[in-house]
Amino acid sequence: MPFDWTLPDPRWPDFTERTLDSVPRYRGTLLDVHEDRVQLPDGREATREYIRHQGAAAIVPLLDEKTVLLEYQYRYPQRRHYLEIPAGKLDPEEDPLKAAQRELQEETGYRAKRWKKLMRLDLCIAYSTEQITYFLAEDLVFEEIRRDEEEFLETLAVPLEEAWRWVETGRICDAKTVAGLLWLKTLSPT
Template sequence: MTQFQEKTISRKLIFRGCIVELYVDQVQLPNGSYSTREVIKHPGAVAVIAITPENRLVLVRQFRKALEKTILEIPAGKLEQDEKPEACALRELEEETGYRASKLYHLTSFYTSPGFADEFLHIYVAEGLEKGEQQPDVDEFVELVEYDLETCLEQMQLGLICDAKTVAAIYYWQLQRK
């Protein structure tokens, strides 16, 4: 639908970091007027819904600087250059939790914040879990937590589970149990 498209007039790189790039675009709007857009470019990421044989969701407790607080999340991480999402999901699951999965299937993929970022997140379900040893990145401090569905729902009510991917994972898990 071309009536909704914005034409980029100019793009300026403001910041290039280890994870994201920030651009400021000057755009022409569909009505002919002009505006500015701030756009974050991201390499993409994966997240893993991992349910233990004891029917508990595998989560990590981690401090998130952008929020200035610690939250509970499903294991997740960014795609490395040329890395396939499936390989990233298995890698992140093992690094953050120590678990290895004998089965992995793709559930869904979506843009996390399309108003300002192009991050595309792939969610996988891991089955046939076998416990190993955590191997977090050197700058990653995570605590492994495993909760049943009721506890996860309570943690959401308390605001300790508050990110979109984890909330979606819990609702997916709840629907699968019906």
């Protein structure tokens, strides 16, 4: 049976912080900000600020065994353009695979005939609850692009070897994309 990492490991001390109260500070369409008062393992109290996020799905779409489909888009918080794998926020109670299928179609115009769940990552553990579930999408068929009104991006077919070089040189520096591409390079059973 796999180890349940949500519980403290019995080999190490239990550093669990207990919530005493929680106050929502901001509610938005993408995320909520909370401030909690917690009891530390030694009994003292502290404040924890964090972001609650619905979660997301990310897709590593392969056009063929040697070519990945990437997106080029501007990200306002960093004020720069990024090369990324397709991804998107989950709707409330949405299955991550359904979100991945929706996002791939909306952003790139492709539908995949084969899907494989790869992994789930907790991206910003110090200040966010965001989790991204990754999927490999294969046997892509182009249908039509249905982007959101405020979504501006270009898709590009990139040889995997080149995408991996771009990770190594820092041209691709988006965490979700780096994780997805390196999973494909180092952990893929194929």
